[in-house]
Amino acid sequence: MVSITSDYISVGGNRHPAAADWDVQSGVLAFGADNNVALWDPKDDSQRGVYSLLVGHTDKVCAVRFYTCPTTGTKLLVTASADHTVRIWRAATGDHRNFMLSQTLEGHTSSVNTLAVGDGADIVASGAADGSVKIWRITVKGEETKGDLVKSIAMKPRFFPLALALKSLQTDGPMVLAVAGTTNIVQIYVAENTPEGPDFTLAALLSGHEAWVRSLSFTLDKQSQAGDLLLASASQDKYIRLWRLQRGEVMRAAPAEDEDPMLGGLEPTLSNKAHQFHAAGLMYSVTFEALLFGNEDWVYTTAWNPSSERQQLLSASADNTLTIWEQDTVSGIWVSAERMGEISVQKGSTTATGSTGGFWIGLWSPDGKQVVSLGRTGSWRAWCYDPDMDVWVQALGIAGHVRSVNGVRWEPTGGYLLSASSDQTTRLHAQWLRDGKQSWHEFSRPQIHGYDLNCVDTLGPARFVSGADEKLLRVFNEPKPIAKLLEKLSSFKQLAVGELPDTAQIPVLGLSNQYMGEEAPLEEANIADGQAQANQAILSGPEQPPLEDQLARYTLWPEHEKLYGHGYEISAVAVSHDRTLIATACKASSIDHAVVRLYDTSDWHEIRPPLAAHSLTITSLSFSSDDLYLLSVGRDRQWAVYRRSEQDPTMFSLMTSHSKGHSRMILDAAWAPISDHTFATAGRDKLVKIWQIAGESFLCKTSINLKSPVTALSFLPQMQGNSLFLATGEDSGKLSLYTVAADSLEATHLGNIDTLISPSKAITQLAWRPSTEEGGIGQDIYSAKLAVASEDTSTRIYAISNMVS
Known part of the structure; x- marks a missing residue:
């Protein structure tokens, strides 16, 4: 029986302040990743990264909260999405690190943006862009989890929460709910218990902020004997305000305006008015406690340290900082005790001017000795507290694409994997080998572009070409620091490291990575030389893969060449196996542009004339394993095969084409690794067809029916016995494996990759890892790795073994 396991999942987090939570009991961190929920254990010694993606939501996940049922102790994960639903996931029996979808709560009519759970309470609150907060009662009986709507609160005056x-005012006391959003007021609701459930009524309006409030969090005041609560509210006005909720009546005399002329203008903002309300027959009051300032941009999240030892508040801001606030023991004033991140590094753009920079989320670990933050690139940074040095030290986080991954390609020997995405980056993934452990990580971000990237292919171990939503292709060379890093941590040794360039930098417009080397003017060359040495030092120091700020700044590959000729956005690229030719195509709605252009890699000139056969966009290009044939397929439902000239190896000419290869557009194609030239095509008509050469044409030998449009396919590069292995990916995210008999080309279904570990959106490209291990092939069993790119923003590697022929 074929065995399929998930080796690596690379995915970026959603840029939404409520879209992550760190569970106190299990240590699992859950975060929204496009329309999925990613699970990660930041304290896992194996550094595995994301170990599972929960599939269920149909739109972006906006809010994530862990919840423990007070009566049964059952661990639940509550998630909310732009698909208008709240979903409840239940921890698998005996395994608190994995979750299964248990219940979907419907009722909101717009994107659900925030969630709150109360310790020891059986209720969950959700706030949505329909201008309402809904209170749900959660009950767990046996294997059944149920959520019932008990109250819907319309925001008045209308705003989006x-x-x-959510917190209990006292032990077993009434619940208090704080609500804020697209207004500068914080609303306080108090619950009265009724037979139908908790009935929340508005008790107080807290004013003082001067812009939208983005985050609220309660904690029990550790300095208070009476069990007072502290509420932190963070706003786009760059300030955090602390409020005290206490029992009894508080009488505070407001200072006269002439006591301090300096405070005259600030008097309304720093007002100490006591807001009083009744709950469960007792009097409570809310007073303004402190103003925390020092951030230079919007404050997105606040979180109280869960540790019982220290009262600390963590805030994440759009100014690229993570701040830990503490109360001074002598004066009682709240001060910034620690600041982490990129302090004042990249100035010039703020969230107020439309930039989506900075840190979106800050979270404490369950023991309060580690913090993590999600940045604008979708990557997680981590810091650990070193008690001996009394400093916070940056640790290895995780990274991934934040938009559709459109292409994956292995280095020709399988040394590393390249992925290209609509998030305008190309990323290099490799294995980190140490002390008998191995894990996959992002080792380099070779290209940070100004256009969405559509396709990528390698030109040997130290060069690649990529195509984007621009009319040209770009070729990049690997810099020395990356080659040395891969050799040191991945045991991937490349020849002729001395010939590699030193380093690269992004120019002001951010379109191409400039080469920093000897050819630059003297002044620039000196700067470049210093930069190269700095890069070398930064990347050669630590015995681990690069951190996020290093990836974004020091791991770029310098651009080597631009390939011109196309009139529209690049749609496909393929490199011949001898690496002498690059074939490319662009988006087209006419015959003029639906051509294949060939480039000679010896001097990068275009080989004319271009190859014409199609009338619409060419979706995929592929060279046969002996480079004798070039295959193109397109949206016009046809495939075409071009033959290489024996006299001039750079020239190809049309050999044959099939105008009705499929009944709908053809989305991908791949050659089989056998001497009788054979290829497979994947169509929107839900068919995979296998074609074999017959004289001057190719005949369809086999058709495989699938359940949804087929968007990607790939043959394993090595035959096993008399069998070929074919992987197919569908529009639905489904992945299937087939064996194909080399003589008859009959296909046998080998198995599907479980939907629980499959992507949730269309597969965009599949790539088998080339095998260089002679001893890896047994008599009847083969183990292989399959890389998968998907529109759900994930790049995955599956380990597939027991592939019995």
Whole structure:
């Protein structure tokens, strides 16, 4: 029986302040990743990264909260999405690290942006862009989990709730709910218990902020004997305000305006008015406690340290900083005790001007000795507290694409994997080998572009070509620091490291990575030389893969060449196996542009004339394993095969084409690794067809029916016995494996990759890892790795073994 396991999942987090939570009991961190929920254990010694993606939501996940049922102790994960639903996931029996979808709560009519859970309470609150907060009662009986709507609160005056916080006023006392959002007011609701459930009524309006409030969080005041609560509210006005909720009546005399002329203008903002309300027959009051300032941009999240030892508040801001606030023991004033991140590094753009920079989320570990933050690139940074040095030290986080991954390609020997995405980056993934452990990580971000990237292919171990939503292709060379890093941590040794360039930098417009080397003017060359040495030092120091700020700044590959000729966005690229030719195509709605252009890699000139056969966009290009044939397929439902000239190896000419290869557009194609030239095509008509050469044409030998449009396919590069292995990917995210008999070309279904570990959106490209291990092939069993790119923003590697022929 074929065995399929998930080796690596690379995915970026959603840029939404409520879209992550770190569970106190299990240590699992869950975060929204496009329309999925990613699970990661930041304290896992194996550094595996994301170990599972929960599939269920049909739109972006906006809010994530862990919840423990107070009566049964069952661990639940509550998630909310732009698909208008709240979903409840239940921890698998005996395994608190994995979750299964248990219940979908419907009722909101717009994107659900925030969630709140209360310790020891059986209720969950959700806030949505329909201008309402809904209270749900959660009950767990046996294997059944149920959520019932008990109250819907319309926001008056109407605003969109962006932040919620829920807490008991006293032990077993009434619940208090804080609500804030697209207004500068924080609303306090108090619950009266009724037979139908908790009935929340508005008790107080807290004013003082001067812009939208993005985050709310309650904690029990550790300095208070009476069990007072502290509420932190963070706003786009760059300030955090602390409020005290306490029992009894508080009488505070407001200072006269002439006591301090300096405070005259600030008097309304720093007002100490006591807001009083009744709950469960007792009097409570809310007073303004402190103003925390020092951030230079919007403050997105606040979180209280869960540790019982220290009262600390963590805030994440759009100014690229993560701040830990503490109360001074002598004066009682709240001060910034620690600041982490990229302090004042990249100035010039703020969230107020439309930039989506900075840190979106900050979270504490369950023991309060580690913090993580999600940045604008979708990557997680981590810091650990070193008690001996009394400093916070940056640790290895995780990274991934934040938009559709459109292409994956292995280095020709399988040394590393390249992925290209609509998030305008190309990323290099490799294995980190150490002390008997191995894990996959992002080792380099070779290309940070100004256009969405559509396709990528390698030109040997130290060069690649990529195509984007621009009319040209770009070729990049690997810099020395990356080659040395891969050799040191991945045991991937390349020849002729001395010939590699030193380093690269992004120019002001951010379109191409400039080469920094000897050819630059003297002044620039000196700067470049210093930069190269700095890069070398930064990347050669630590015995681990690069951190996020290093990836974004020091791991670029310098651009070597631009390939011109196309009139529209690049749609496909393929490199011949001898690496002498690059074939490319662009988006086209006419015959003029639906051509294949060939480039000679010896001097990068275009080989004319271009190859014409199609009338619409060419979706995929592929060279046969002996480079004798070039195959193109397109949206016009046809495939075409071009033959290489024996006299001039750079020239190809049309050998044959099939105008009705499929009944709908053909989305991908791949050659089989056998001497009788054979290829497979994947169509929107839900068919995979296998074609074999017959004289001057190719005949369809086999058709495979699938359940949804087929978007990607790939043959394993090595035959096993008399069998070929074919992987197919569908529009639905489904992945299937087939064996194909080399003589008859009959296909046998080998198995599907379980939907629980499959992507949730269309597969864009598949790539088998080339095998260089002679001893890896047994008599009847083969183990292989399959890389998968998907529109759900994930790049995955599956380990597939027991592939019995």
